[in-house]
Amino acid sequence: MQTKSAARNIFFGGTIFFFVIFVGLVAHSYSYIVTTSTNVKTLTEAVAHGKKIWEENACIDCHTILGEGAYYAPELGNVCKRLGGKDAVMGMIEARQENEEDTRQMPNFNIKGKDLEDLAEFLCWTSTIKTQNWPPNEAG
Ligand code: HEC
Structure with a gap:
């Protein structure tokens, strides 16, 4: 009892x-x-501002970042490593905003100058996060 x-x-x-x-x-x-x-030491103002640009433009509506988001467009958590650096990421975002005929389209957000640079800074910072080897392949 x-x-x-x-x-x-x-x-x-x-x-x-x-x-x-x-x-x-x-x-x-x-x-x-x-x-x-999380690499706190390299978490600069530019990275924080870039994240804001990322959020304001709802990039996650099409892209995943570290697996979170939509599956329409490529994973961007590793895009900086994949493309080979910040300049390449900026160039790619600029190019994707133009109306190329032969690729799937990304809207033109008209992101340029400091906004574009900080956005790339954010994506490059994100690729330094230790993700225990995720994504399992380069394409995400
Ligand atoms: C309406 C959907 C859509 C939105 C919203 C969108 N993208 Fe994209 N994005 C795409 C598509 C589609 C591609 C090209 C995929 C391909 O090459 O087949 C792309 C490609 C990219 C690439 C190149 C990736 C690579 O591996 O080649 C980057 C970088 C990128 N987008 C960044 C962004 C950022 C930053 C934002 C927010 C400002 C954003 N995208 C918002 C659809 C979108």
Whole structure:
């Protein structure tokens, strides 16, 4: 027979036990993000501004970034590595905004100058995130 106090002890004991495990896992995830996966030192103003441009233009409506987003256009989490650097990314975004006849179309967002540079900066910063070898192939 289980007494009332035994039931109470199981309830509180279990709650505290799993709460402690939860706090431990949060601390572990946090330290993992801060120390290994996100490159905080290189997180500049330009990168933050580039992310804003990325969000304002809803690039994610067609592209994935680190797997998140839509599957219409290529994965861009590794685009900087794939194309070989920031200048190439800027050139590609510029070219994609023009009306080329023979490729799938990307809208012309009219992104240029500092906005274009910071956007490329953001995509190049993103490609430095340690993703445990994701995507599994170059094309994403
Ligand atoms: C309406 C859909 C759409 C939106 C929105 C869109 N793109 Fe694209 N994007 C494309 C398509 C389509 C391609 C070309 C795919 C191909 O070559 O077959 C492309 C290609 C690219 C490439 C070259 C990728 C590569 O591997 O060659 C980059 C870089 C890029 N887009 C960046 C952006 C950025 C930055 C934004 C937001 C400002 C954006 N795209 C928004 C459709 C879109």
